[in-house]
Amino acid sequence: MNVSAVPELAPPLRLLLGPGPSMVHPRVLRAMSTPLLGHLDPRFLEIMNEVQAQLRAVFRTENPFTIAVSGTGSAGMEAALVNLIEPGDAAIVVAAGVFGNRMAEIVGRCGGRLVKLDVPWGQVCELGRIEEALRKEGKVKVVAVVHAETSTGAQQPMEGLGKLCHAHGALLVVDTVTSLGGVPVEVDAWEADAVYSGTQKCLSCPPGLAPLTLSPRALDAVKARKTKVQSWYLDAGMVADYWAEGKRVYHHTAPISMVYALRESLRLVLEEGLEARFARHRRHSAALMAGVAALGCSPQAQEGHRLPSLNCVRAPAGVDEGAVRKALLNEHDIEIGGGLGPLAGQVWRIGLMGESSRQENVLAVLAALEQALAKQGKAPKPGASLAAALESYARS
Numbered sequence: 138m139n140v141s142a143v144p145e146l147a148p149p150l151r152l153l154l155g156p157g158p159s160m161v162h163p164r165v166l167r168a169m170s171t172p173l174l175g176h177l178d179p180r181f182l183e184i185m186n187e188v189q190a191q192l193r194a195v196f197r198t199e200n201p202f203t204i205a206v207s208g209t210g211s212a213g214m215e216a217a218l219v220n221l222i223e224p225g226d227a228a229i230v231v232a233a234g235v236f237g238n239r240m241a242e243i244v245g246r247c248g249g250r251l252v253k254l255d256v257p258w259g260q261v262c263e264l265g266r267i268e269e270a271l272r273k274e275g276k277v278k279v280v281a282v283v284h285a286e287t288s289t290g291a292q293q294p295m296e297g298l299g300k301l302c303h304a305h306g307a308l309l310v311v312d313t314v315t316s317l318g319g320v321p322v323e324v325d326a327w328e329a330d331a332v333y334s335g336t337q338k339c340l341s342c343p344p345g346l347a348p349l350t351l352s353p354r355a356l357d358a359v360k361a362r363k364t365k366v367q368s369w370y371l372d373a374g375m376v377a378d379y380w381a382e383g384k385r386v387y388h389h390t391a392p393i394s395m396v397y398a399l400r401e402s403l404r405l406v407l408e409e410g411l412e413a414r415f416a417r418h419r420r421h422s423a424a425l426m427a428g429v430a431a432l433g434c435s436p437q438a439q440e441g442h443r444l445p446s447l448n449c450v451r452a453p454a455g456v457d458e459g460a461v462r463k464a465l466l467n468e469h470d471i472e473i474g475g476g477l478g479p480l481a482g483q484v485w486r487i488g489l490m491g492e493s494s495r496q497e498n499v500l501a502v503l504a505a506l507e508q509a510l511a512k513q514g515k516a517p518k519p520g521a522s523l524a525a526a527l528e529s530y531a532r533s
């Protein structure tokens with residue numbers, strides 16, 4: 138081939154305000170470009186220990202089994218489910234959007250007996266409904282919920298869920314891909330048994346690793362399996378031996394540069410402090426939501442259960458939402474997300490995750506939205522959305 142047909146990479150500089158990946162701090166990019174170590178090098182083994190300790194702090198857990206699975210958030214989801222579910226095991230899955238449905242799909246592939254609790258997109262599931270299903274189904278191995286449903290912007294309440302599951306002998310699996318590092322995640326206080334996340338959302342690291350923590354109860358369930366885990370790559374027993382201090386049995390080659398990146402992004406998270414970081418996410422989300430309300434958008438998620446990291450809003454009536462997103466990208470270098478599944482063509486999903494959650498980004502996306510809506514003759518008073526956002530900032 139003609140080598141000049143593929144010039145050196147120089148991607149456009151975009152402002153990433155979609156459902157992920159989010160903006161990455163320069164310190165993380167620098168860490169990624171530092172020299173490689175062998176994955177069994179003593180210094181790299183120390184780095185793995187450091188990352189495990191950082192992940193425990195961010196997950197708020199004492200679980201010894203706390204690692205970064207090699208793969209994106211979906212690999213974390215698959216690892217959690219494939220290790221806990223054996224053919225014939227019953228699993229209750231709350232499906233309130235794309236990611237709950239993905240969990241249900243994986244349960245099926247594990248040969249599990251799926252009990253799917255469908256919830257209208259944008260709503261959360263009442264504890265009572267899960268309790269009723271646990272009573273009715275008898276022996277249930279796993280209850281799986283998405284804490285932060287990125288397709289709808291709704292945040293599932295977690296209070297009492299772990300206790301309820303354990304009272305019925307079930308394990309609790311939680312997807313925290315769009316909450317870890319942006320919204321409180323309390324693995325031990327929730328009594329959750331398998332919790333996974335992804336690096337490219339509120340942790341503001343490139344995609345490629347899936348933080349995963351398993352409770353001692355979950356590990357006992359893995360040990361008590363009658364059948365081998367269907368996936369060789371994601372088998373928690375083998376991966377545990379790779380991450381276990383003193384063992385480090387070769388299993389697969391860790392993605393070295395990604396581990397460097399995660400280590401630096403977790404340093405940034407812990408330097409800021411979790412509570413300060415959660416408050417920052419709430420503050421910028423409130424300003425954005427005030428701004429888009431002035432543009433005629435209404436929230437998709439149920440009141441009182443809206444995610445600050447992923448703001449899902451219905452586009453104003455009569456607006457071609459796809460044309461607006463195209464204008465944002467082409468004319469302003471701003472990426473926001475559209476709707477998935479039944480919400481396609483109806484909503485915008487504006488991510489304010491990690492590094493993306495900043496005042497200048499909120500004001501930039503509002504100004505760009507206003508201009509794009511004006512082109513369709515659908516903009517309200519010029520400057521109205523910025524004024525609403527600034528008013529929200531003045532109050533906070």
Ligand SMILES: *Cc1c(COP(=O)(O)O)cnc(C)c1O
Binds near residue numbers: 157236286313344
């Ligand atoms: C993004 C996301 C995933 C999947 O993560 P990938 O990194 O895209 O594989 C799973 N669950 C939720 C809630 C997500 O937002």
